[in-house]
Amino acid sequence: MQSLTNRSKVVSNKQMSFAERTYLIPIIKGMMITLKHLFKKKVTLDYPKMTRPMAPVYRGKHILKRDQNGAENCTACGLCAVACPAEAITMVAAERKKGEEKLYKEEKYAAIYEINMLRCIFCGLCEEACPKEAIFLTDEIVKPSDLRENFIYGKELLVEKMDHRYDITKRQKHLIK
Amino acid sequence: MTDSILLFKFVLAIVTFAISLGVAAYATYGERKIAGLFQDRLGPNNAGPWGLLQPLADGGKMFFKEDFIPAASEKFLFILAPGIAMFTALMTSAIIPWTSPILISGALYQVQVADIDIGILYSLGFVSIGVYGIMIGGWASNNKYSLMGAIRASSQMISYELAMGLALLAVIIMSGSLSLNDIVTAQKGSFLGFLPNWNVFKQPVGFLIFLICAFAETNRAPFDLPECETELVGGYHTEYSSMKLGLFLFSEYINMFISSAIIATVYFGGYNLPLIGRFVTDPNALAAIGFAVFFAKILFFIFFYMWIRWTLPRFRYDQLMHLGWKSLIPIAIINLLVTGAVLILKDYL
Numbered sequence: 001m002q003s004l005t006n007r008s009k010v011v012s013n014k015q016m017s018f019a020e021r022t023y024l025i026p027i028i029k030g031m032m033i034t035l036k037h038l039f040k041k042k043v044t045l046d047y048p049k050m051t052r053p054m055a056p057v058y059r060g061k062h063i064l065k066r067d068q069n070g071a072e073n074c075t076a077c078g079l080c081a082v083a084c085p086a087e088a089i090t091m092v093a094a095e096r097k098k099g100e101e102k103l104y105k106e107e108k109y110a111a112i113y114e115i116n117m118l119r120c121i122f123c124g125l126c127e128e129a130c131p132k133e134a135i136f137l138t139d140e141i142v143k144p145s146d147l148r149e150n151f152i153y154g155k156e157l158l159v160e161k162m163d164h165r166y167d168i169t170k171r172q173k174h175l176i177k
Numbered sequence: 178m179t180d181s182i183l184l185f186k187f188v189l190a191i192v193t194f195a196i197s198l199g200v201a202a203y204a205t206y207g208e209r210k211i212a213g214l215f216q217d218r219l220g221p222n223n224a225g226p227w228g229l230l231q232p233l234a235d236g237g238k239m240f241f242k243e244d245f246i247p248a249a250s251e252k253f254l255f256i257l258a259p260g261i262a263m264f265t266a267l268m269t270s271a272i273i274p275w276t277s278p279i280l281i282s283g284a285l286y287q288v289q290v291a292d293i294d295i296g297i298l299y300s301l302g303f304v305s306i307g308v309y310g311i312m313i314g315g316w317a318s319n320n321k322y323s324l325m326g327a328i329r330a331s332s333q334m335i336s337y338e339l340a341m342g343l344a345l346l347a348v349i350i351m352s353g354s355l356s357l358n359d360i361v362t363a364q365k366g367s368f369l370g371f372l373p374n375w376n377v378f379k380q381p382v383g384f385l386i387f388l389i390c391a392f393a394e395t396n397r398a399p400f401d402l403p404e405c406e407t408e409l410v411g412g413y414h415t416e417y418s419s420m421k422l423g424l425f426l427f428s429e430y431i432n433m434f435i436s437s438a439i440i441a442t443v444y445f446g447g448y449n450l451p452l453i454g455r456f457v458t459d460p461n462a463l464a465a466i467g468f469a470v471f472f473a474k475i476l477f478f479i480f481f482y483m484w485i486r487w488t489l490p491r492f493r494y495d496q497l498m499h500l501g502w503k504s505l506i507p508i509a510i511i512n513l514l515v516t517g518a519v520l521i522l523k524d525y526l
Binding site: 027 | 211214215216217218219222484485487488489
């Protein structure tokens with residue numbers, strides 16, 4: 001009968017010869033295979049000391065951007081919180097006082113801005129929803145901890161540091177048409 | 178004179194003990210590292226440079242674990258068993274000739290803790306007592322898995338000791354002595370003009386049988402049926418924890434070291450290196466080179482044990498028995514007969 005896949009094999013049930021029954025040659029062959037692996041390049045990455053390069057659009061820990069003057073972009077509009085399917089984002093809005101122009105870009109700002117990293121599913125919808133280019137996901141990883149409280153990231157962890165700015169141009173490519 | 182010999186032997190005994198423990202400790206590290214490398218991993222590399230302090234970390238961990246004794250166990254035997262396993266493993270190191278005699282203030286000293294006439298018999302005896310540690314441990318645990326492991330260990334030991342003894346007999350016929358020292362000195366010189374005069378070239382079949390039996394006697398893969406994590410949880414040491422488990426595991430590595438030393442001594446010329454006598458004549462320098470050569474051979478066989486372990490899968494129990502009784506013993510007997518016949522015919526020629 002014609003086989004459908006061409007993958008069928010004829011199975012033979014022939015008696016093994018004496019040389020085959022001693023298994024010495026197959027054992028030596030197998031040992032050569034393992035010996036080859038001894039000198040192969042290892043696939044393991046010595047993790048904390050070395051890291052694999054992340055994709056440029058990797059969705060990791062969030063960042064709240066500042067503009068070039070160091071003022072926070074976020075206006076606490078709440079669109080990210082609405083967009084968030086995991087309801088991980090909460091915020092409390094406040095009005096900018098006189099003399100705080102250096103700190104906040106517009107008249108309204110987020111006095112408290114918290115993301116629960118245990119709830120967050122890193123979908124990036126907050127980033128898409130944001131009209132002010134304030135929130136972005138980075139290629140950093142949320143650090144492990146043995147306390148649940150430590151995963152609620154406030155502004156001190158989320159707002160971008162001026163001495164350690166994060167380049168978001170590679171993440172904005174999909175926005176530029 | 179006798180006092181100095183006593184002192185020398187005493188120091189040597191302690192050094193041998195320390196070396197056995199040290200090599201066994203680093204064999205555990207080597208095993209993990211080599212296992213890693215064979216599987217394209219890195220192996221332990223965080224404790225100290227290249228993970229070299231890993232054995233210390235492992236030992237420390239063993240000491241701090243809870244030392245649990247099952248309520249239904251036979252307490253005295255349960256505690257005794259790891260001790261027996263360790264004791265028998267260490268005792269065998271006494272008869273190994275580490276290197277050629279050394280010269281200290283005009284007197285030659287044999288670098289061997291005890292040069293007894295029945296060296297090989299002594300080692301075989303202790304190897305077979307070694308199974309008592311496993312057997313008693315498995316039985317005293319009062320656990321089905323442990324008992325299964327113990328039964329397997331004892332039947333495996335009995336089956337493979339026969340073939341092992343028969344393979345060794347051929348060597349003993351050839352050298353005419355049971356003393357390991359004589360067996361080593363008989364392997365000086367060259368064979369057929371170009372090969373070193375090692376027993377492995379005269380007794381290739383016997384060597385193969387002995388090697389297979391050595392694997393079985395040390396309970397190493399592919400003969401690790403007494404432990405057999407995948408079937409018997411941990412086999413005879415299922416119920417053991419803390420340093421009692423440590424002693425069991427450690428005795429396996431010491432056994433591996435000693436059996437590598439015996440393989441190197443009996444079949445690979447011990448501390449002999451061909452032609453070295455032509456270039457070096459000072460006995461102490463010869464002894465140093467001999468020791469290095471002997472250790473290189475031992476380390477190769479320890480590596481070989483690990484190499485086999487990460488290449489071959491475990492035997493099934495019936496295959497184990499089949500190999501031992503139906504293949505190895507008949508081949509060993511034929512090998513013995515042929516050796517005897519050749520030796521007799523040699524006299525008539």
